[in-house]
Amino acid sequence: MEVRVENVFKRYVGLAALDDVSLEVGSGELVALLGPSGSGKTTLLRTIAGLELPDSGTIYFDGKDAAGWRIQNRGVGFVFQHYALFKHMRVMDNIAYGLRARRKNKPKEAEIKRRVMELLELVQLQGLEKRFPSQLSGGQRQRVALARALAIEPSVLLLDEPFGALDARVRKDLRRWLREIHERTGHTTLFVTHDQEEALELADRVVVMNKGKIEQSATPDEIYDTPATPFVFSFIGESSVIPVNVENGRATLDERPLNELNVGQLPDGPAMLYLRPEDVTLVTDGGVGIPGLVVSTRRIGGMRRVTIECGLARHRIEFDTLADIPTANSQRLIISITGGRVYAAGGEGYVTERLASSPTADFKWARAEGWEDR
Amino acid sequence: MSEVASSTAPPASLSAPAKKTRLRTVIGEGPITRWILGGIAIVFLALMLIAPLLVVFVEAFSRGIGVYFQALAMPDTMAALQLTLLVAVIAVPANLVFGVACAWLIAKFDFKFKSFLLTLIDLPFAVSPVVSGLVFVLLFGANSALGPWLEENNIRILFAVPGIVIATIFITFPFIARELIPLMQQQGTSEEEASVSLGASGWRTFFLVTLPNVKWGLLYGVLLCNARAMGEFGAVSVVSGHIRGVTNTLPLHIQILYDDNKAAAAFAVASLLAALALVTLAVKSVLEARFAGELAAQRRH
Numbered sequence: 253m254e255v256r257v258e259n260v261f262k263r264y265v266g267l268a269a270l271d272d273v274s275l276e277v278g279s280g281e282l283v284a285l286l287g288p289s290g291s292g293k294t295t296l297l298r299t300i301a302g303l304e305l306p307d308s309g310t311i312y313f314d315g316k317d318a319a320g321w322r323i324q325n326r327g328v329g330f331v332f333q334h335y336a337l338f339k340h341m342r343v344m345d346n347i348a349y350g351l352r353a354r355r356k357n358k359p360k361e362a363e364i365k366r367r368v369m370e371l372l373e374l375v376q377l378q379g380l381e382k383r384f385p386s387q388l389s390g391g392q393r394q395r396v397a398l399a400r401a402l403a404i405e406p407s408v409l410l411l412d413e414p415f416g417a418l419d420a421r422v423r424k425d426l427r428r429w430l431r432e433i434h435e436r437t438g439h440t441t442l443f444v445t446h447d448q449e450e451a452l453e454l455a456d457r458v459v460v461m462n463k464g465k466i467e468q469s470a471t472p473d474e475i476y477d478t479p480a481t482p483f484v485f486s487f488i489g490e491s492s493v494i495p496v497n498v499e500n501g502r503a504t505l506d507e508r509p510l511n512e513l514n515v516g517q518l519p520d521g522p523a524m525l526y527l528r529p530e531d532v533t534l535v536t537d538g539g540v541g542i543p544g545l546v547v548s549t550r551r552i553g554g555m556r557r558v559t560i561e562c563g564l565a566r567h568r569i570e571f572d573t574l575a576d577i578p579t580a581n582s583q584r585l586i587i588s589i590t591g592g593r594v595y596a597a598g599g600e601g602y603v604t605e606r607l608a609s610s611p612t613a614d615f616k617w618a619r620a621e622g623w624e625d626r
Numbered sequence: 627m628s629e630v631a632s633s634t635a636p637p638a639s640l641s642a643p644a645k646k647t648r649l650r651t652v653i654g655e656g657p658i659t660r661w662i663l664g665g666i667a668i669v670f671l672a673l674m675l676i677a678p679l680l681v682v683f684v685e686a687f688s689r690g691i692g693v694y695f696q697a698l699a700m701p702d703t704m705a706a707l708q709l710t711l712l713v714a715v716i717a718v719p720a721n722l723v724f725g726v727a728c729a730w731l732i733a734k735f736d737f738k739f740k741s742f743l744l745t746l747i748d749l750p751f752a753v754s755p756v757v758s759g760l761v762f763v764l765l766f767g768a769n770s771a772l773g774p775w776l777e778e779n780n781i782r783i784l785f786a787v788p789g790i791v792i793a794t795i796f797i798t799f800p801f802i803a804r805e806l807i808p809l810m811q812q813q814g815t816s817e818e819e820a821s822v823s824l825g826a827s828g829w830r831t832f833f834l835v836t837l838p839n840v841k842w843g844l845l846y847g848v849l850l851c852n853a854r855a856m857g858e859f860g861a862v863s864v865v866s867g868h869i870r871g872v873t874n875t876l877p878l879h880i881q882i883l884y885d886d887n888k889a890a891a892a893f894a895v896a897s898l899l900a901a902l903a904l905v906t907l908a909v910k911s912v913l914e915a916r917f918a919g920e921l922a923a924q925r926r927h
Contacts (some may be wrong), residue, residue: 303819323822329821336816340838349834350824404824 253315253327253407253440254279255300260309262295262464269295270306271464275444283433284455285444288487292464293444294333297410301441302329313407329406333413333447335397337385343396344368344381350404371399374433386576390544391422398430402437411443417448427454448488452476463496482595485526492532494567496525503594507564515594522597531591532571540585544569549579560585575600633840682900685893697883697891698898703869704877707898709787713862713875714855717794721851724846725802730836733810734818747803750796759793759864770850785867790875793861798851805847809840845913856902 255277262270269292277283285293298312299303302323311318318326326525338346347368351359354534358428372378376396385393394414401409414430415423434441445451452472459469460483468480479485481580486493496503496510498520503513504518505525527542544562555572558579562569573579687694728747732740750758766783767773776783783789817839821831830882859877867883877900883892885927
């Protein structure tokens with residue numbers, strides 16, 4: 253089943269939850285809706301399911317307008333964030349619920365039993381069919397919820413933060429397992445997540461949302477390598493942001509040109525440079541570069557994450573070095589910027605925790621360090 | 627991995643503290659405070675709840691068992707008992723339907739005058755029962771707008787069973803709704819949403835998902851409602867007209883006996899009413915014990 257969302261608007265009291273959203277999901281695709289909380293991703297999912305009605309705009313299922321369809325007839329398998337299992341029913345009755353509720357072609361009870369057992373096997377919960385939801389772990393409940401949604405042979409499977417309430421280890425296992433189930437059953441699947449790792453690892457396509465709008469919809473590789481907007485750049489992966497100037501098609505930092513950077517069609521004027529840790533290398537052979545002062549270092553796996561301050565305004569940049577290169581706080585380093593993307597100023601990045609580069613630059617300090625004449 | 631852990635960890639017998647420390651709860655106070663607080667609670671309960679209940683039974687039997695059963699066997703008493711049960715049998719199911727409908731509406735839907743409706747539900751609690759009774763007298767009485775029409779069609783509401791039933795329904799309306807609303811609100815709507823997304827109709831969802839989720843709250847509500855429906859005095863007193871053997875409920879009958887200086891008979895009937903209340907409580911406790919496992923499972927979830 254193919255799902256198409258066209259120009260959907262949805263407002264809650266004064267707040268745009270969905271602001272002109274259009275999206276196409278191909279048959280059998282596994283798509284992640286990724287965004288911070290309040291970005292409208294769950295609203296979009298619920299609107300597709302028919303649990304919310306759009307203020308305007310249309311949703312098509314296989315090219316047919318679903319506006320007048322009752323939710324019961326949409327054939328949507330919805331897995332809720334907190335599972336919403338029927339807590340007074342045993343696992344088997346939870347899974348059989350959708351089949352028993354059918355009015356047309358309701359299968360015989362023996363057939364229902366057989367289907368339930370099949371599904372229990374698919375979600376690897378054989379032997380737990382007599383339990384109540386309260387007697388299951390979080391991961392098991394999640395799998396019951398999925399089996400219950402799959403039981404009605406849905407045309408679309410929608411999952412709202414499917415692994416949100418589970419611990420990190422179980423999440424990883426379930427993620428792999430969900431991918432396997434998707435490959436075996438081939439359902440068109442959309443899931444909502446705020447975890448970029450989850451989205452990038454699991455999905456064929458990632459739809460990044462912010463403030464009710466779709467910022468970018470692309471494959472995980474494209475999302476990471478060519479983020480369409482500053483928001484996508486800063487929301488996905490690690491990033492440092494420093495203000496630069498564009499002059500004659502070239503970005504400059506404190507009037508020093510950054511030769512490696514492609515600024516595209518940007519007009520002259522202030523702009524923002526977004527950097528990933530791997531876009532910065534340490535200059536160790538005495539070559540030219542941007543000097544900076546180490547503010548902090550911490551060990552991340554096999555690498556050392558170094559934060560330095562450079563430029564007159566002490567912009568903070570994070571990058572990785574080999575763990576065996578010794579760095580200490582207040583040490584002077586020279587870096588060169590080999591990548592990154594320049595966006596016009598005014599674009600909105602995703603602010604996690606502001607790595608404060610104070611606008612009131614400490615000129616005295618900079619002068620004492622001899623930065624100004626360099 | 628586990629082998630390494632077990633070989634490096636000291637044997638359990640060594641790591642356990644040699645001296646047995648006194649068992650004390652982490653929270654809470656010392657034994658003196660606990661005894662004082664417990665004592666206050668027990669004395670208060672004894673004075674305010676147990677003693678009055680005992681007095682009822684002691685007084686009831688003060689003239690001997692013969693008088694006791696005589697009082698109960700009086701035709702007026704039997705009529706009052708029948709009327710009380712009849713009123714409860716009508717009022718409780720009526721409020722069951724209204725209460726569930728109201729709670730469902732308020733907890734599961736959003737609409738404009740929700741808080742106003744919530745306030746309305748509380749009205750019978752806020753208004754004095756006597757005033758509630760008077761409202762119905764004003765509404766259905768001979769001088770009211772409805773009065774002449776009712777008289778023409780020979781419909782008797784005031785000083786008859788319908789009036790008593792209506793007043794009782796009014797007084798006991800909040801019990802079930804009030805019990806269910808917070809419960810349903812706390813449970814949210816996601817199970818209902820799951821149900822309809824699985825293809826179940828609205829009614830099916832209500833009977834298979836919504837209702838089972840609130841059945842214990844509903845049971846409490848029904849028991850409370852029933853206790854009050856049988857015991858209501860003020861409002862019923864205003865609308866009933868105190869016609870012996872016809873419009874006297876048990877509480878009114880007790881009042882009349884007491885006024886007639888038949889204290890022993892009054893207490894005998896009172897013991898009957900108290901026994902009805904005790905049966906209600908016993909039913910509740912039995913059900914709780916019987917389904918304790920299921921209850922706990924639901925609360926844990």
